Amino acid sequence: AQKVTQAQTEISVVEKEDVTLDCVYETRDTTYYLFWYKQPPSGELVFLIRRNSFDEQNEISGRYSWNFQKSTSSFNFTITASQVVDSAVYFCALSFMDTGRRALTFGSGTRLQVQP
Amino acid sequence: DTGVSQDPRHKITKRGQNVTFRCDPISEHNRLYWYRQTLGQGPEFLTYFQNEAQLEKSRLLSDRFSAERPKGSFSTLEIQRTEQGDSAMYLCASSPPVGLAGVQETQYFGPGTRLLVL
Numbered sequence: 001a002q003k004v005t006q007a008q009t010e011i012s013v014v015e016k017e018d019v020t021l022d023c024v025y026e027t028r029d030t031t032y033y034l035f036w037y038k039q040p041p042s043g044e045l046v047f048l049i050r051r052n053s054f055d056e057q058n059e060i061s062g063r064y065s066w067n068f069q070k071s072t073s074s075f076n077f078t079i080t081a082s083q084v085v086d087s088a089v090y091f092c093a094l095s096f097m098d099t100g101r102r103a104l105t106f107g108s109g110t111r112l113q114v115q116p
Numbered sequence: 117d118t119g120v121s122q123d124p125r126h127k128i129t130k131r132g133q134n135v136t137f138r139c140d141p142i143s144e145h146n147r148l149y150w151y152r153q154t155l156g157q158g159p160e161f162l163t164y165f166q167n168e169a170q171l172e173k174s175r176l177l178s179d180r181f182s183a184e185r186p187k188g189s190f191s192t193l194e195i196q197r198t199e200q201g202d203s204a205m206y207l208c209a210s211s212p213p214v215g216l217a218g219v220q221e222t223q224y225f226g227p228g229t230r231l232l233v234l
Contacts, residue, residue, distance in 0.1 A: 004158075033221050043205065045159070045225035091158050095221060102147065102172060102211075104223060106158030 002027045004094050006107035013082055014115050021077045021110045023092030029053075031097040034068065034075045035104065040088040051075065053097070082114045118143065120226030122208050128232045129198055136194045137229045141210030148191050149223055150183055151207040152176065159207055165191060198233045205230050 003026040013019045025034065036048040049059065051068050059066045063080045079086055089111045093104045121140045129135050141148050146167050151159035162181070164172040167188040177183075180198075185191040195202055209223040 035222070037225070042227070043230075044227045045207065045209075047222055047224060050222050093158070097221075102149065102164050102221075102223075103161035103174070104149075104151075104159070105161070108156070108158050 002029075002032075002094050002096075002105040004092050004105055004107035006090075006092055006110050008110045009108075010111040010113070012113045012115065015084060016081050018078060018080050019082050019112065019114075021079075021090050021092075021112065023075045023077065023107060025073050025075065025092070025094045027094060027096075029096055033095045033097060035093040035095070036066065036075075036077050037091045037093060037106075038088045039091060039109070045091070048077075079112075082112075084114050084116050087112060087114045120208055120210050120224055122206075122226040122229050124229055125227060126230050126232075128234065130234050131198060131200060133198055134194065134196045135198060135231065136192055137206055137208075137231075138190060138192050139208030139226060140190045141208070142212075142224060144212065145210035145224075146188065146213045147211040147223075148185055149209040149211075150191070150193050151209065153205040153207055153228070154203075162193075195231075198231075200233050203231055203233045 005024045032053045034051045038046045056068050065078045067076045089109045091106050091109045093106045095104045123138045148165045150162040153159040161174050162177050163183045165185040168185050180196045183193045205228045207228045209225045211223045
């Protein structure tokens, strides 16, 4: 069975603060994918990043960075110098690499509110 | 590129009625997925198609739910004899065929259909 835990239900920061969203996962598979999606108030899930389980390199994309640590089963997401437009619900998700199993397992999400 | 589209965006129905939702995937995406999302929760997987074949079904997909993708393009999700517990956002996603470099396994989501059962 797979499980994704996002312990932070809601985070509120002031614009320009840095914020880290935590994601801890459980899986018995040795190969898997991890994802982050953003869900703004409009409701559509927007893909942010995908990582393979055998690639533990951290990644930076503009103000976004991701820290993947297999040893602690964590895939944390940091937003640097947050902006009001970053306000959304952020979901971490996990999927098998097995070609027969494509379902994404999502965490319950972290609602980020960035105050001006 | 046109994204995943879903129709209708909102649906209000009375308990016991049947409803049908449509999803049009991104062009050339041969995989299509349905998820359900209730308030304050992450999406939960319902079912998955590769072309017209339904390859994976969740235990959440009760006998009242049926999904089809007859020509391997758009898909429909039907809920029969709706119950108040079916009220949720129904999300559709698609992903490209295996082999397209750099995009394997990423699912791209549509805007969802929000269902309210009275």
